[in-house]
Amino acid sequence: MAHVIPYIAAIQEAIREEMERDERVLYFGQNMATSPDDPFLKQFGPARVRVTPISETAEIGMATGAAMAGFRPVVELYMAEFLLVAADQVVNEGSRFHFMSKGAVTVPMVLVAGYGFTYGWAGQHTGSIYGMFMGVPGLRVAMPSTPADAKGLMTTAIRDDNPVLFFHHYLLALTEGEVPDGEYAVPFGVADVKRSGSDVTVVATGNTVHSALAAAETLAERGVSAEVIDPRTIAPLDVDTILGSVARTGHLVVVDQATRHASAAAVIAAEVAQKGFSSLQAPISLVTALDSSIAYAEPVESFVLPDEHKIVAAVGETLGLAPLPG
């Protein structure tokens, strides 16, 4: 059985269900649990559900320490950029300990961060910064595009024995979708084919999955069959599913809201260029944000971002079609 809830509620549902199942799961962050009516506080009490001051370095460092001591903390960061305040704790502490201790300690924690608030939130609050973390050994990086994936990936994130960065897309927060009832886990490192097709493979993450699906719809009207693949986690990255698709379509377009040179798209393109070269009938095309900060002004903001029309155009070019009017 399934029920329909918003993406953001699906994340909360997974956290709640895991807290019910496992007493070691803690939940803390800024602005949480400040009222006695807070549902998490009511259900799990003030020992496990806590508000923190604006102290990201200590919040994340404490989660690492509590994780090494046997708990499974989930830290709510709100904006992905606030992870950067605590960059050392995120990339150079907890993520290293399992390896450096010859496997003696584990750091099962989840850092929950929203990204991509490209709605006039301007230079410091709109970034798509997951690419910075996907190459950090020891970190896992999940980025759901649907409510069901949001629930399933969060369940897996909490059960994973490694530090996980869980990036949810702010523009998807209120989109509704079917979510399985009860226990539901989506494995890490397994891409999902969001739409099957035979002419071109389009790989996208987060909100751009929906732009890619819209583009696929437009392309279908013009007789082009696009397959849309969402890797769902970029560390680990399911390269095989993408290679399998490219083997059938011979064409690859990778979409990413990140700046081109710090994108997951660049890594995916490199993997396919090396391992799937013989399948490719045309150069791989990247549809990413331009390498610039995001402007506040709406027209400039849209100008630098990938969208449905840019994806349609890139597919047209890859397939050598006459320019398709967006």
Added chain:
Amino acid sequence: MAGENGALRQGGGTLDANVARHLLVTMWRIRAFEERLEPLKRSSTVHGLTHLSIGQEAVAAGVCTQLGNDEIVYSNHRAHGHALAKGVDMGRLLAELMGRADGCCRGLGGSMHVVDVAHGFFGATGVVGGNLPFAVGAAFASRLRGDSAVVVVFFGDGAAQAGIFAESVNLASLWQVPVVFVCENNGFAEFTPRSAHTRVERVSDLAAPFHVTAATVDGNDVVEVHRAFGEVLASASAGKGPFLLECLTHRRSGHYVGDPGGYRVASDDESWRDKDPIGRLVRRGATEGWFGEDAARAIEAAARDEVEAAVAFASASPFPDLTLPADLTYAR
């Protein structure tokens, strides 16, 4: 109006009718501007994330009106009041908030990232605490130049719990630089009361271990803020090192425009209404003979007219050029 700021500086923050009038003008300009922003935001004429400082105007006014254009101010996410009081043109500020080409940052920065170098407004940052070391560095630059131009940084009570606060205050003290840390303690960080963040009652309590002189004042009394900051400014200008001035105040509006405000206690809001900084200065002005009620009303009306002119100016401005991302990502 902006040009009056430096000229109005008076040793030790003493106050006469002229200064009092300028403080009232400044507070009304901020209030009228932000009250007008609310509907502009709700109609999406202004977009993005917009934090208002309604109720907190006395801090911006009491501090910034004493600073000249070569004295640098750093601001935070709640920047409009600081910017206007420091002399940023209202039309250009509104154009920025509407994402237009005539905005003070050509529409690239928006509400949380206002910069106006000509008025010594080196800008706002949206990451809490991120501005504190900038001010220490700018004050260090003053020392290196040998002019001891004072630098002011505004921050909220919430920022004091960030590690960067302690690091910045320590360095400012160690290197004895002319910076004034001005805390707007409104008792909340977003929707969380200060009591849930720390057991330290006053932000000024955090200064003594670093040998930084600090004071806490009624931040809703613009006369008091003006006096206290005037003293601190004189000392900092004389090379007596960093200072911390904590101003106790209350944010009458939401954390941002659209904040549902479920965390607010109604009775608190009511008691703070009586302490509104504008009403208090108007009453004080009448007793002291600085200005009568009619004069105060005329000041309000002029501020509201200026806002309408700003709306007209900003609305007529085009959207910025799409070449800006390529042109401005790097300095050339």
